[in-house]
Amino acid sequence: MTAVADPLIVRFAEIVGPAAVLTTPEDMAPHLEEPRGLFHGQARAVVRPATTDEAAAVVAACHEAGAPMVPQGGNTGLVGGNVPFEHGGEVVISTRRLNRVRALDPVNLTTTVEAGVVLADLQRAADEADCLFPVSLAAEGSCQIGGNIAANAGGTGVLRYGNMREQVLGLEVVLPDGRVWNGLRRLGKDNAGYALRHVFVGSEGTLGLITAATLRLYPRPVARATAFCGLDDLEKVTALLRHARAWSGDSVTAFELMARFGIEITHRHMPGCADPLEAPWPWYVLIELSSARPGAGEAGGVRDDLEGLLGAAFEDGLIADAVLAESLDQAEALWRLRELMSEAQGIEGGSIKHDVSLPVSSVPAFITRANAAVTAAMPGLRPCPFGHVGDGNIHYNLSQPEGMDKAAYLDHWDAMNRIVHDLVTEMDGSIAAEHGVGRLKVGELERLKAPVELEMMRSLKHALDPAGLFNPGKVVA
Amino acid sequence: MTAVADPLIVRFAEIVGPAAVLTTPEDMAPHLEEPRGLFHGQARAVVRPATTDEAAAVVAACHEAGAPMVPQGGNTGLVGGNVPFEHGGEVVISTRRLNRVRALDPVNLTTTVEAGVVLADLQRAADEADCLFPVSLAAEGSCQIGGNIAANAGGTGVLRYGNMREQVLGLEVVLPDGRVWNGLRRLGKDNAGYALRHVFVGSEGTLGLITAATLRLYPRPVARATAFCGLDDLEKVTALLRHARAWSGDSVTAFELMARFGIEITHRHMPGCADPLEAPWPWYVLIELSSARPGAGEAGGVRDDLEGLLGAAFEDGLIADAVLAESLDQAEALWRLRELMSEAQGIEGGSIKHDVSLPVSSVPAFITRANAAVTAAMPGLRPCPFGHVGDGNIHYNLSQPEGMDKAAYLDHWDAMNRIVHDLVTEMDGSIAAEHGVGRLKVGELERLKAPVELEMMRSLKHALDPAGLFNPGKVVA
Numbered sequence: 001m002t003a004v005a006d007p008l009i010v011r012f013a014e015i016v017g018p019a020a021v022l023t024t025p026e027d028m029a030p031h032l033e034e035p036r037g038l039f040h041g042q043a044r045a046v047v048r049p050a051t052t053d054e055a056a057a058v059v060a061a062c063h064e065a066g067a068p069m070v071p072q073g074g075n076t077g078l079v080g081g082n083v084p085f086e087h088g089g090e091v092v093i094s095t096r097r098l099n100r101v102r103a104l105d106p107v108n109l110t111t112t113v114e115a116g117v118v119l120a121d122l123q124r125a126a127d128e129a130d131c132l133f134p135v136s137l138a139a140e141g142s143c144q145i146g147g148n149i150a151a152n153a154g155g156t157g158v159l160r161y162g163n164m165r166e167q168v169l170g171l172e173v174v175l176p177d178g179r180v181w182n183g184l185r186r187l188g189k190d191n192a193g194y195a196l197r198h199v200f201v202g203s204e205g206t207l208g209l210i211t212a213a214t215l216r217l218y219p220r221p222v223a224r225a226t227a228f229c230g231l232d233d234l235e236k237v238t239a240l241l242r243h244a245r246a247w248s249g250d251s252v253t254a255f256e257l258m259a260r261f262g263i264e265i266t267h268r269h270m271p272g273c274a275d276p277l278e279a280p281w282p283w284y285v286l287i288e289l290s291s292a293r294p295g296a297g298e299a300g301g302v303r304d305d306l307e308g309l310l311g312a313a314f315e316d317g318l319i320a321d322a323v324l325a326e327s328l329d330q331a332e333a334l335w336r337l338r339e340l341m342s343e344a345q346g347i348e349g350g351s352i353k354h355d356v357s358l359p360v361s362s363v364p365a366f367i368t369r370a371n372a373a374v375t376a377a378m379p380g381l382r383p384c385p386f387g388h389v390g391d392g393n394i395h396y397n398l399s400q401p402e403g404m405d406k407a408a409y410l411d412h413w414d415a416m417n418r419i420v421h422d423l424v425t426e427m428d429g430s431i432a433a434e435h436g437v438g439r440l441k442v443g444e445l446e447r448l449k450a451p452v453e454l455e456m457m458r459s460l461k462h463a464l465d466p467a468g469l470f471n472p473g474k475v476v477a
Numbered sequence: 478m479t480a481v482a483d484p485l486i487v488r489f490a491e492i493v494g495p496a497a498v499l500t501t502p503e504d505m506a507p508h509l510e511e512p513r514g515l516f517h518g519q520a521r522a523v524v525r526p527a528t529t530d531e532a533a534a535v536v537a538a539c540h541e542a543g544a545p546m547v548p549q550g551g552n553t554g555l556v557g558g559n560v561p562f563e564h565g566g567e568v569v570i571s572t573r574r575l576n577r578v579r580a581l582d583p584v585n586l587t588t589t590v591e592a593g594v595v596l597a598d599l600q601r602a603a604d605e606a607d608c609l610f611p612v613s614l615a616a617e618g619s620c621q622i623g624g625n626i627a628a629n630a631g632g633t634g635v636l637r638y639g640n641m642r643e644q645v646l647g648l649e650v651v652l653p654d655g656r657v658w659n660g661l662r663r664l665g666k667d668n669a670g671y672a673l674r675h676v677f678v679g680s681e682g683t684l685g686l687i688t689a690a691t692l693r694l695y696p697r698p699v700a701r702a703t704a705f706c707g708l709d710d711l712e713k714v715t716a717l718l719r720h721a722r723a724w725s726g727d728s729v730t731a732f733e734l735m736a737r738f739g740i741e742i743t744h745r746h747m748p749g750c751a752d753p754l755e756a757p758w759p760w761y762v763l764i765e766l767s768s769a770r771p772g773a774g775e776a777g778g779v780r781d782d783l784e785g786l787l788g789a790a791f792e793d794g795l796i797a798d799a800v801l802a803e804s805l806d807q808a809e810a811l812w813r814l815r816e817l818m819s820e821a822q823g824i825e826g827g828s829i830k831h832d833v834s835l836p837v838s839s840v841p842a843f844i845t846r847a848n849a850a851v852t853a854a855m856p857g858l859r860p861c862p863f864g865h866v867g868d869g870n871i872h873y874n875l876s877q878p879e880g881m882d883k884a885a886y887l888d889h890w891d892a893m894n895r896i897v898h899d900l901v902t903e904m905d906g907s908i909a910a911e912h913g914v915g916r917l918k919v920g921e922l923e924r925l926k927a928p929v930e931l932e933m934m935r936s937l938k939h940a941l942d943p944a945g946l947f948n949p950g951k952v953v954a
Contacts, residue, residue: 105836105838106719107715107716107718107719107837107838108836108837108838108839108869109837110836151668152668152672154666158665158666159665162643163666165672166639166643175929175933179929180929181927181929181930181933182927183930185905185907186836186905187834187835187836187869187906187907187910188635188636188834188837188867188868188869188870189631189635189640189834189865189868189869189870189907189910189911190834190907190909190910191628191629191679191907191909191910191911191912191913191914192907192908192909192914192918192922192926193909193914193922193926193930193931193934193952193953194676194679194680194933194934194937194938194952194953195629195642195675195676195678195679196930196933196934196937198672198675198676199671199672199675199676199937201672202668202671202672203671218727219722219723219726219727222726238584239584241584242583242584245696246696246769246771247771248770249696249699249768249769249770249771249773250695250696250769250770251770291726292723292726292727293725293726293727293728293782294723294724294726296726300777305770357664357665357666357667358664359582359585359587359663359664360584360585360586360665361582361584361585362585388666390665391665391666392585392664392665392666393665393666428662428663429664430662430664430666430667430668430669431669432667432668432669432670433664433666433667433668434666434668435668436668437668437669437670441669445669445670449669449670450658450659452652452656452657452658453658453660453670453673454670456652456658456671456673456941457670457671457673459940459941460671460673460676460937460940460941461671462940463936463937463939463940464933464936464937475670475671476670476671
């Protein structure tokens with residue numbers, strides 16, 4: 001008996017060429033595994049179109065065959081939105097080969113890039129044109145712009161420049177039936193109809209395949225200054241933020257909170273991570289100022305601003321101690337403490353994670369109440385809150401009690417989520433701040449969002465993807 | 478025979494009280510007339526709910542009766558989106574009494590206000606809390622926040638702070654069936670589902686009734702500096718913008734272009750408007766820098782920055798002459814030239830208007846080509862382009878030829894629109910930059926937008942307003 005070829009896969013090969021259609025388990029493997037190992041999917045095929053026309057033809061073929069599709073960029077998402085389910089009936093459409101920078105206009109301060117351009121490559125292209133592309137995050141060496149848009153990526157530059165959403169001026173999208181919407185506007189103002197691009201930003205691949213985008217650029221900062229502060233009281237963090245924004249003329253580009261426990265484990269597990277302050281403090285804040293003002297790197301510039309604001313903060317009792325980076329190397333060493341914290345947590349043992357946001361003014365109360373609730377539920381559990389407190393965004397991660405079995409600990413994932421998410425909801429926060437909903441939080445969204453809002457979301461989904469073929473089961477059930 | 482009372486009006490009176498239901502022609506008149514006199518509508522009634530609950534009950538009653546509704550704020554819109562049609566079957570829902578500032582949080586830098594709060598009142602409330610609400614436009618003394626959101630208002634602060642859209646963190650909306658969606662988030666990051674608020678921002682009352690919003694605030698600038706420059710060549714305006722942004726560390730808050738003709742008629746018709754420069758120049762730019770950095774009002778601050786950047790621009794031949802305001806009075810006198818230009822045009826005779834945007838780098842070429850096209854079509858016609866060139870937004874207004882009959886001139890409105898909008902479309906611009914589509918541009922949108930985009934807009938409209946009761950015939954036909 002001869003194996004009958006899957007006609008959809010035959011069609012894909014006609015469209016993109018056989019080398020761009022992956023069907024063996026080995027070839028498909030990197031596209032099926034969620035990066036933290038939470039989900040292990042299967043797929044009918046992985047297709048890699050190289051042009052918008054190819055992408056449109058692939059989607060049209062899937063639409064005709066009734067085959068569900070999972071758009072995938074760098075596969076760095078943390079909520080399972082970018083991997084297929086286990087049933088194996090989905091087609092993964094990888095944007096990896098859609099990787100051209102189509103245009104970069106330093107006068108208009110815009111760039112048009114394809115979905116598969118790696119974020120770090122876009123940052124570099126902007127830099128070479130004396131501009132800044134401000135979105136920056138841990139996965140920037142491998143995540144792709146299309147995924148950043150689909151997830152509305154956040155990161156460390158949001159306080160000053162906004163999320164990925166605020167950078168998106170225009171989109172090119174292959175709609176679920178294979179038609180192409182060319183909405184690649186390069187305009188600062190455009191009220192000619194509904195803001196369709198915003199429906200796709202943050203929709204996590206459930207409404208269509210983003211193939212290209214026009215993004216904002218900014219004048220490139222000429223100087224940065226970085227400091228690491230110890231705080232004796234969590235309550236002081238919001239006053240410190242307000243003080244820093246006022247003192248610096250709103251040039252704070254990063255304001256990152258860390259708990260003592262996080263510094264300890266990063267110091268312990270990560271080579272080259274020293275404790276920057278002499279005495280231990282219960283809380284730490286990493287502050288970065290930057291400025292594009294010529295002369296900002298000289299006397300009277302951002303370094304003096306930072307030194308002045310720290311001095312005044314010390315006098316007012318807002319900070320207990322601080323160190324100011326005297327070189328780029330020192331600044332990078334301070335950032336490493338923040339950036340390697342998540343990895344250090346993995347070495348320390350099991351970690352139950354939450355990506356939540358609160359009104360900035362509620363962050364201290366949230367952390368205090370959440371710490372009390374989770375340690376009451378499991379004595380010995382070690383909270384490791386850290387994150388972009390300037391945006392109200394806390395990675396509220398929970399390290400296992402010492403000596404507990406890791407798997408037994410991780411069995412409490414859903415129960416801990418429930419405790420934390422209930423509190424977040426009570427305090428007007430979001431249970432999905434910058435990582436999205438994906439597959440991981442569909443149930444919690446269903447449980448916690450107002451029915452009217454879930455219904456509005458379903459109406460939008462049905463309006464744009466009536467056959468339900470794009471990333472089914474993600475975001476909205 | 479006894480007149481039978483309209484049962485819907487009886488119901489309105491039960492909900493909001495009889496004094497808040499207007500039915501006589503005299504009472505309704507201010508709500509039916511488009512401010513430039515382009516449209517004179519009729520209505521079944523004008524209803525003024527004072528709370529969200531009242532508004533929801535009014536909408537539910539209309540929904541049940543199948544009565545179309547026109548949401549209305551300050552009725553300052555310029556495209557007929559906020560007035561009813563002539564047939565008289567629509568109910569105008571005025572947000573005037575929904576006018577409370579519900580909350581203002583200077584730590585979180587957010588405020589929650591009802592739709593009927595007047596823009597200038599919000600600016601004042603923010604100022605009193607040592608904060609800035611950055612949206613500023615000519616109608617700010619009477620326009621309302623709900624209308625600003627529905628129209629995605631622009632104005633003079635967009636270059637630095639973005640449009641109204643960028644200020645909206647959350648919305649409360651009465652949906653077309655009378656249910657209330659409470660989406661009043663106060664979060665810098667929130668990816669828990671689709672960005673529903675962005676569907677309503679800029680939808681011009683066609684998808685529901687906005688009753689309240691949570692908006693961003695900013696640290697208040699401590700200093701401003703204003704200058705008025707003469708240019709000998711339109712081509713230089715984009716290089717000057719780039720120079721100003723780079724020199725000032727991106728602290729340009731306004732960058733407004735004016736043509737000589739506009740300055741001449743403003744000088745002629747508006748009392749107290751002098752020509753600020755000794756010799757005439759074909760083009761002028763008003764530049765404003767501002768900064769929230771303490772000390773920005775002193776030596777080495779924004780005034781010195783502006784003086785330095787003007788000196789360098791003069792040396793490089795980017796500007797031919799300039800005057801720097803030495804006092805707040807002088808700065809206001811310079812702004813008056815820009816702000817009274819539209820009024821001066823009205824005195825000068827008939828004016829055919831366009832509110833268009835282009836990529837910033839294409840603005841000079843657009844103006845040159847458009848001027849050639851419209852004067853070829855009507856010799857003697859006097860173009861008066863002005864506007865927010867930093868956002869690529871030009872109010873491309875055309876004053877009638879001297880001596881021509883005004884009404885005869887205005888009969889060419891549609892033909893001139895067609896010439897200008899065709900060019901805008903060819904050059905990747907928008908025919909509705911900051912004033913929206915309303916009733917005025919529905920036909921042009923239909924003519925110029927890609928069919929796939931119109932279809933997407935209709936799908937969204939149908940998904941959220943399946944009975945088509947909200948502002949029918951506006952934005953999308």
